[in-house]
Amino acid sequence: MVTRDLNPHMRRELIRTLRRSLPAAAILHDPEALRAYECDGLSAYRELPMLVVLPETVEQVRAVLAACSERGIPVVARGAGTGLSGGALPNADGVLLSLAKLNRILEIDEHNRIARVQPGVRNLAISEAVAPLGLYYAPDPSSQIACSIGGNVAENAGGIHCLKYGLTVHNIQALTFLTPDGRLLAVGGGAPDSPGYDLLALLTGSEGLLGIIVEIVVKLLPRPERAQVALAAFDDAEKAGAAVAAIIAAGIVPAGLEMMDNLAIRAAEEYVHAGYPVDAAAILLCELDGMNEEVSEQILQVRRILTQCGAASVRTAQDERERLLFWAGRKAAFPAVGRLAPDYYCMDGTIPRRNLARVLVRISEMSASAGLRVANVFHAGDGNLHPLILYDASRPGDLERAEQLGARILELCVEVGGTITGEHGVGVEKIDQMCLQFSAPALTQFHALKHAFDPQGLLNPGKAIPTLRRCAEYGAMHVHGGKLHFPEIERF
């Protein structure tokens, strides 16, 4: 296969310019080398970039941006490439800017419980580095072994523990980023509030559209004295949904509150032998952490609530080994479900907690009518769904059916008052559903905001925020379907 060299002259000239600032090994243009960057975790979308650059210093990143900015060349930033919405999908006529080599932990400040890190540092590497101090970094996306903190910030990543400890935005304190024209801006600070507009929150989750993040100050937390988990089995998912609501209503904030349906339970059990009840319609995993006595008291309270809500059985992990085993099943759920079919498509939407049971029923109906199995794994405490759609890409039409089913599920999320992404971002995957989520005036405001940071529109073009034209077409399509409409003002 050959590289599609859209503009060979521009490409050669850009390489010459970049070589003045970057070592030759930091500029990849060989098609085989580019291949490794053609997609992120959403492998259904692939594109070879014109060039890949791997700068090792902030000054080199600035040089890349300056060169691209002068020439009007798009730049797509990439962390570890574990994203699930195609946010790091390259542009064929653009530069893929890998931040993987900016991977140093610059400072650990035990006293103020912060660490200053470069964007390419792996999420788990932070917790490992500060473990001797009894500290850790709380957000734990399931890819945390591999994913980079810069990517976490770009996507505002979550994880099992974000119910209690918040998303990435709640666990970072400051950012340094480069604007496309090479200005280095520092935002956020040492205080809970900062004067000026909240650019820290604005950049977080902006999916690489507003600036290139080159340094991050993360907050560190003391490791809780103790963690304990309860595993409850239910013979019907509605009861499990009611239990979730009851736990939250009791004023308990679990460290994690996860739900799996029967297909996910069986897949996980076969894969890791976590001791799950394979006949249950749904299980809940409820983790409590904190000081010893606090956890003891809360676990009793949670057991009581689970039983009152009709759990068929409630087990508490007998020891740390069993606690980790209970979680191993949940954490392996995606690959476990992946063994049930040649391919699977992981969705990510949110719904108000009270609608959990109702949405599960609708998904099951949609699944039947599409002829595709769906396994459900939820961050139930947050109302964050991860339906896993099983399909076979080698069967004609299956991928399209899976994508359509995924889109319908997201539309259902919006319909019941939820959102089209809980933690995976919009990327290319959900850009059409943004038209359902947001009104035309809101999208217009998003474009104006983008323009204020990136007037040339060079950073990650075509991602995250759809054009109004695209929405008009998408909206029109759905009006024909007779159910959804393009919302003038959409509360979400």
Added chain:
Amino acid sequence: MVTRDLNPHMRRELIRTLRRSLPAAAILHDPEALRAYECDGLSAYRELPMLVVLPETVEQVRAVLAACSERGIPVVARGAGTGLSGGALPNADGVLLSLAKLNRILEIDEHNRIARVQPGVRNLAISEAVAPLGLYYAPDPSSQIACSIGGNVAENAGGIHCLKYGLTVHNIQALTFLTPDGRLLAVGGGAPDSPGYDLLALLTGSEGLLGIIVEIVVKLLPRPERAQVALAAFDDAEKAGAAVAAIIAAGIVPAGLEMMDNLAIRAAEEYVHAGYPVDAAAILLCELDGMNEEVSEQILQVRRILTQCGAASVRTAQDERERLLFWAGRKAAFPAVGRLAPDYYCMDGTIPRRNLARVLVRISEMSASAGLRVANVFHAGDGNLHPLILYDASRPGDLERAEQLGARILELCVEVGGTITGEHGVGVEKIDQMCLQFSAPALTQFHALKHAFDPQGLLNPGKAIPTLRRCAEYGAMHVHGGKLHFPEIERF
């Protein structure tokens, strides 16, 4: 005194236009009526607006914005007018838009623990309305009896309990706001994360410069089962500062952790007889809340730490009456200190917690050399200082000296790695210090962002974000002083 009628024709014409959409009683133009709006809580700055409008519906707000937008007339939004940085100071040639009559609680959703309210609703009125459900709204600025939730959002207000429960931005879930050209945008949502740029965080704390907030969805929390407070006396402020750090380092998150110096202690004790030790150099008030056993365990741990850090005495409130009394002293600290001199000026800066003792010493030196007494009241857990500068406005030069001393204190905050505002906002008061806090590229980005929301620059002009020209002048002034400089890149 007469109104300065800068453009009587425009004013008459605007009134005629507004009368088509607003009841006559909602448009104030009589100088005596305007007088009540000439300042907010920062009464050193006063200005009569051209007009005051008091719309009662969102449609009326939209009509006001449309009329002003068409004519290029500035609009300053105002909640309850309790702000302390002059954020609601009127423009002489502009409209003062009071949101006081948009004061309805629209919906209380017990199940999802949210309330949908209009911006003019008082902070405390929300907690009162949901008290029968065992819920409350956490942020508690000391003006909470009077201040409005809209103003809280505009300033990202804090309070004693924000150490544990977060600032306003962490306690709201959605916003609806009007752009100056009358578009109604809904931002935020029911999920922890939202797709698209985080306009919810961006609008919060934007001091009325980006849009007019017309509806807010606030989060409600269950009332903690129990609260208990420890009062520790120290013979030197440095030990108190070390105790603050030690409590936080132990992994305890107090509901409140407040510090007062000797002058503040004596003033409060004389005023409310809270039982404070009047000879102490500093006291700490450390409140724990949560479930019964958790609080019992933590209060023991806190007492141990306070003693280890050299507290001369540690008392725990014997009952709820005494707990409230301990807090009554702290809550009355501002008016209590106010009795020590004809006037006082309340500052608001933040510093890294570790610098507490050092900053106290510096403030005391500055106070001596300025010949003005300073009482110190801190949200110590956050490193948020509230130095109260005592002066006598009737004594020539005293106000200027107080303002200069205040500015020096804010500069000191920036110097030690802190910020120029913890929770009161920038407004007109601290606009020059923004030049110390932010680099020219950052301010340029702020202006670009403002332009994306308010291209005509009509919303609250002259507040919060200084022009680069103003900073150049301010910076030059300081270069002459030989100590501070206009920072090219300022980490904060």
